[in-house]
Amino acid sequence: MQKNSFAPERRSYIRLDSIFPVQFCLFAEGRGNLSEWQQGYTCDVGKGGICLTVNNLEPRLAGLLLQQQATLALEIEIPLGEQPVRALAKVSWVKDVPGCARKFSIGLNYEKIDPLSNARIMRYARMKKIFPRVALSAIVLLGLGFGLNSYFNFRLMKSNRGLVNGLVELVQESSVAKQKIKIISKERMDLQIKIQAQELRIRSIEEEMANTQEEKNKIAELNTQIAQLSKEKDTLREQLISVQHKESAVAEELLHLDQHRAVLEKENFDKMYQWLKNHQHSRTGLVMSFEGDSDVANWSFTYDQALAAIAFVEFSEISRARKLFSFLKDKAERKDGYFYNAYFCQDGSPAEYTVHCGPNIWLGIAILQYMKKSSDNTYLNLAEEIARNIIALQDRDLDGGIRGGPNIAWYSTEHNLDAYAFFNMLYKLTAKPQYQQAADKTLTWLVNNIYNNNEFPVKRGKGDSTIATDTYAWSISAIGPEKLLQLNMNPDRILEFAEANCAAEVDYTRPGGQVVKVKGFDFATQRNLARGKIVSTEWTAQMVLAFKIMSEYYHKLAMIAKARAYALKADEYLVSLTKMIISSPSPSGQGESCLPYATQDFVDTGHGWYTPKGKSTGSVAATAHAIFAYYNYNPLELKE
Numbered sequence: 001m002q003k004n005s006f007a008p009e010r011r012s013y014i015r016l017d018s019i020f021p022v023q024f025c026l027f028a029e030g031r032g033n034l035s036e037w038q039q040g041y042t043c044d045v046g047k048g049g050i051c052l053t054v055n056n057l058e059p060r061l062a063g064l065l066l067q068q069q070a071t072l073a074l075e076i077e078i079p080l081g082e083q084p085v086r087a088l089a090k091v092s093w094v095k096d097v098p099g100c101a102r103k104f105s106i107g108l109n110y111e112k113i114d115p116l117s118n119a120r121i122m123r124y125a126r127m128k129k130i131f132p133r134v135a136l137s138a139i140v141l142l143g144l145g146f147g148l149n150s151y152f153n154f155r156l157m158k159s160n161r162g163l164v165n166g167l168v169e170l171v172q173e174s175s176v177a178k179q180k181i182k183i184i185s186k187e188r189m190d191l192q193i194k195i196q197a198q199e200l201r202i203r204s205i206e207e208e209m210a211n212t213q214e215e216k217n218k219i220a221e222l223n224t225q226i227a228q229l230s231k232e233k234d235t236l237r238e239q240l241i242s243v244q245h246k247e248s249a250v251a252e253e254l255l256h257l258d259q260h261r262a263v264l265e266k267e268n269f270d271k272m273y274q275w276l277k278n279h280q281h282s283r284t285g286l287v288m289s290f291e292g293d294s295d296v297a298n299w300s301f302t303y304d305q306a307l308a309a310i311a312f313v314e315f316s317e318i319s320r321a322r323k324l325f326s327f328l329k330d331k332a333e334r335k336d337g338y339f340y341n342a343y344f345c346q347d348g349s350p351a352e353y354t355v356h357c358g359p360n361i362w363l364g365i366a367i368l369q370y371m372k373k374s375s376d377n378t379y380l381n382l383a384e385e386i387a388r389n390i391i392a393l394q395d396r397d398l399d400g401g402i403r404g405g406p407n408i409a410w411y412s413t414e415h416n417l418d419a420y421a422f423f424n425m426l427y428k429l430t431a432k433p434q435y436q437q438a439a440d441k442t443l444t445w446l447v448n449n450i451y452n453n454n455e456f457p458v459k460r461g462k463g464d465s466t467i468a469t470d471t472y473a474w475s476i477s478a479i480g481p482e483k484l485l486q487l488n489m490n491p492d493r494i495l496e497f498a499e500a501n502c503a504a505e506v507d508y509t510r511p512g513g514q515v516v517k518v519k520g521f522d523f524a525t526q527r528n529l530a531r532g533k534i535v536s537t538e539w540t541a542q543m544v545l546a547f548k549i550m551s552e553y554y555h556k557l558a559m560i561a562k563a564r565a566y567a568l569k570a571d572e573y574l575v576s577l578t579k580m581i582i583s584s585p586s587p588s589g590q591g592e593s594c595l596p597y598a599t600q601d602f603v604d605t606g607h608g609w610y611t612p613k614g615k616s617t618g619s620v621a622a623t624a625h626a627i628f629a630y631y632n633y634n635p636l637e638l639k640e
Helices: 059-066 115-129 133-211 216-278 302-314 318-330 357-374 380-395 413-430 433-449 469-479 481-486 491-502 537-556 560-578 620-630
Strands: 015-028 038-045 049-054 071-076 085-096 104-113 299-301 342-344 350-352 503-509 515-521
Touching: 015 049, 015 059, 038 115, 049 085, 059 085, 059 104, 071 104, 085 115, 104 115, 133 216, 133 515, 133 560, 216 302, 216 560, 216 620, 299 302, 299 350, 302 318, 302 357, 302 620, 318 357, 318 380, 357 380, 357 413, 380 413, 380 433, 413 433, 413 469, 469 481, 469 491, 469 537, 481 491, 481 537, 491 503, 491 515, 491 537, 515 537, 515 560, 537 560, 537 620, 560 620
Parallel strands: none
Antiparallel strands: 015 038, 015 071, 038 049, 049 104, 071 085, 085 104, 299 342, 342 350, 503 515
């Protein structure tokens, strides 16, 4: 980046050897905030402005600064000061710091600053000048080097935790309001039924009077009855009006809560993506899978790397995905061409020497999503190498099924659904017929071995009628409702069965001790598990996405009622899932929002593994799938 030709020289500022930490954000009139709060520091201050130094500045923000398209809101922290100095400033010039990528010096002229606060800055800076320069530099650099990150991390963690807690409280309030509306609505309907009954009785008596030839005493008695019934009806109408007013007030309160919830929800899901970024290792590009379980500390599961890469791609941070793929392609150890299930985050050495097809296929899917978004074919050879390995395994089976791994006997529905989506995506991007043929063989195997049970719509694997919730969600995501119907598979029944057998409502104890009701999906039907019901955050998010896909499908068919019903289900489970959002417990996580793996730690999933340990263990798989569900992004499909 070159210095602006029209910018005044940096030396127009008064040079003072004092360092102040500064928080800043960019905004523009009529457009609102253009960035979140960023961190920087200043060594040059003057009465008219400051020189700000910023590390790791995003290219988009650097472009806005260079073009002078934004105003900066500043919070300048003066050591020993109780409150930061707040100011507004305009960009005067921008320069690269030589030898430091994405590090910039920015000259700022104050537009608005309190004169007393400005004087306080100058007074403190000049005071520091009286001390010997060497001693002053050492003290300031050491003190700020130790305290700056701690201070800002503390403030950031506190703010992020407040954001999470605020959303949970709001969802709780919204649940209470919805329950109130249900009670009031029932009261209103009961009153309406009573009024209708009174009206029928009055009409019946009036008909009796019209047909009677009785004496006047009888007619008078009937008139008295009508008058009494009319009086009772009027009383009921007054009660109904009161209830309707109450219902309207609660509905208005709920609307306000939902509007506020939508804002906090968006902020939390954006923070969840930030949490994913914070856990990408700067050297290897791998993302730590779990935060909080010491047994798998610094493990990066291959499946989770694929999910993180897909999230990076969806958020247009292509360089992050590229760094991850490059490390796996060039440096990760493999076995016969297959990636291991897990690697250590810090150096990329294998953490688990097991090889399964599913994680390899998901890595291929992530590469194809990257290709679609970036138009970069650098890693196409790696995706095709993965495909060749899977097709070779498929060719070894007479029915065209894909076993769990090269040295594994069992067949997984999940892996074959992954492969079907992967082959379809490869064919779409390369037009090579072998991938279409592989996809067709996989689908035929699924029809003959998985969707052939009248009692269970989807089996967990070949010869295995165990219920696994993810196979129900991924049948919708990988194959799609239209194709399922062509195969004589009813997508509605698939989801209805999953909800009837795997939906669970449980008490979840949040890290602070608060107990909340969470409605989601278990890993399997819990009737055969002694542990009782638990909610899987990852698999609940997958079901949310499946409901959204069904909603879109019926909306295209103009079946609005069914589309709305599925949309409401998706929202109900997604809102419930937000009650489980926690703040990252580690310094690297900075209190950012994330999701635990399940409502209980270290319990049997029913599928051969246990949930992680730790009450506050953040999970990449859970967090990434929740992000996909929130943004209605199907990773098993290439969308235009």
